[in-house]
Amino acid sequence: MFKKNLLLLLGVIVLALLPILFLQDAEFGGADGEAEEAITEIAADYEPWFSALWEPPSGEIESLLFVLQGVIGALIIGYYIGYMRGKHTKDHAKH
Amino acid sequence: MKQLLPKLAYFGIVLLFMPKQAYAMHIMEGFLPIGWAIFWFALCLPFLVKGLQVIRLVVKENPESKLLLALSGAFTFVLSALKIPSVTGSCSHPTGVGLGSILFGPFVMSVLGSIVLLFQSILLAHGGLTTLGANIFSMAIVGPFIAVGVFKLSTKWGLSFSVAVFLAAMLGDLGTYVMTSVQLALAFPSEVGGILGSFQKFASIFALTQIPLAISEGLLTVMIMNFLQKYNMRELVQLRILKVKES
Numbered sequence: 001m002f003k004k005n006l007l008l009l010l011g012v013i014v015l016a017l018l019p020i021l022f023l024q025d026a027e028f029g030g031a032d033g034e035a036e037e038a039i040t041e042i043a044a045d046y047e048p049w050f051s052a053l054w055e056p057p058s059g060e061i062e063s064l065l066f067v068l069q070g071v072i073g074a075l076i077i078g079y080y081i082g083y084m085r086g087k088h089t090k091d092h093a094k095h
Numbered sequence: 096m097k098q099l100l101p102k103l104a105y106f107g108i109v110l111l112f113m114p115k116q117a118y119a120m121h122i123m124e125g126f127l128p129i130g131w132a133i134f135w136f137a138l139c140l141p142f143l144v145k146g147l148q149v150i151r152l153v154v155k156e157n158p159e160s161k162l163l164l165a166l167s168g169a170f171t172f173v174l175s176a177l178k179i180p181s182v183t184g185s186c187s188h189p190t191g192v193g194l195g196s197i198l199f200g201p202f203v204m205s206v207l208g209s210i211v212l213l214f215q216s217i218l219l220a221h222g223g224l225t226t227l228g229a230n231i232f233s234m235a236i237v238g239p240f241i242a243v244g245v246f247k248l249s250t251k252w253g254l255s256f257s258v259a260v261f262l263a264a265m266l267g268d269l270g271t272y273v274m275t276s277v278q279l280a281l282a283f284p285s286e287v288g289g290i291l292g293s294f295q296k297f298a299s300i301f302a303l304t305q306i307p308l309a310i311s312e313g314l315l316t317v318m319i320m321n322f323l324q325k326y327n328m329r330e331l332v333q334l335r336i337l338k339v340k341e342s
Contacts, residue, residue: 026185
């Protein structure tokens with residue numbers, strides 16, 4: 001299983017790296033700015049009628065919060081994997 | 096039709112030669128007319144109510160599965176935090192709802208996915224509160240239902256477990272963004288091509304950006320399933336995902 005998963009992970013990394021390697025002059029921006037453009041292109045007179053209650057004050061703080069979100073998730077996944085492995089080997093040692 | 100083709104070709108060429116940030120994530124705050132915002136909220140409600148009931152039932156019948164529920168939620172949490180570069184020269188993120196959908200069914204994921212979307216709209220200004228209903232519908236309802244449907248069909252057709260998981264997670268991810276394009280097209284039909292015209296425009300951006308990410312999500316979901324197959328086969332059998340017990 002370990003080898004198989006390593007191979008799958010390699011696939012994920014390659015998929016993320018290829019665009020960076022081949023599209024040298026791309027911006028790799030996020031969504032928000034361009035989204036407004038795409039919509040105003042179609043509906044020129046549309047005014048967003050509500051804006052976010054709170055926005056991260058800077059890009060750095062936004063990335064902090066995104067990392068935090070990822071860390072919380074990864075922590076739980078890591079805990080689960082460790083717990084199940086431990087349980088598995090303990091159960092099998094008994095027999 | 097005659098006018099449409101050159102237009103599509105034009106957009107294709109523009110996309111190829113001017114790779115810039117495309118628009119491939121959740122619908123932003125305030126960017127759906129109020130009628131549509133309410134409509135999508137209303138459409139989500141029954142799914143969420145049913146989802147809460149199913150979660151209560153699952154936990155009651157099988158308290159051990161709480162951990163697996165946590166894993167499913169954590170998986171979407173991680174995956175929707177990962178903004179990954181794509182072939183269109185922009186970034187988007189996977190949804191991660193495929194795993195939990197295969198394990199617990201689509202309704203459970205509609206609740207877990209909503210939590211993630213709520214978190215992102217309040218703390219990250221990503222997505223939005225007014226567009227929450229629409230985003231829940233695409234990511235936490237359409238995505239999971241496609242994933243479960245594809246998984247069931249694939250196993251019925253005799254595809255291997257890993258291939259079925261891969262296809263389910265990948266197409267669920269892709270389906271989410273196709274649904275987002277539909278939602279935007281319905282709210283913003285273009286003057287020339289109508290709803291179909293804007294759908295083609297939104298989807299041509301979405302689909303392209305999301306394809307490699309959807310593949311990544313498929314691969315990552317298979318990784319977790321591989322682990323579960325090795326260390327938690329019992330629960331997979333219990334949830335009736337795998338019938339045959341392998342060694």
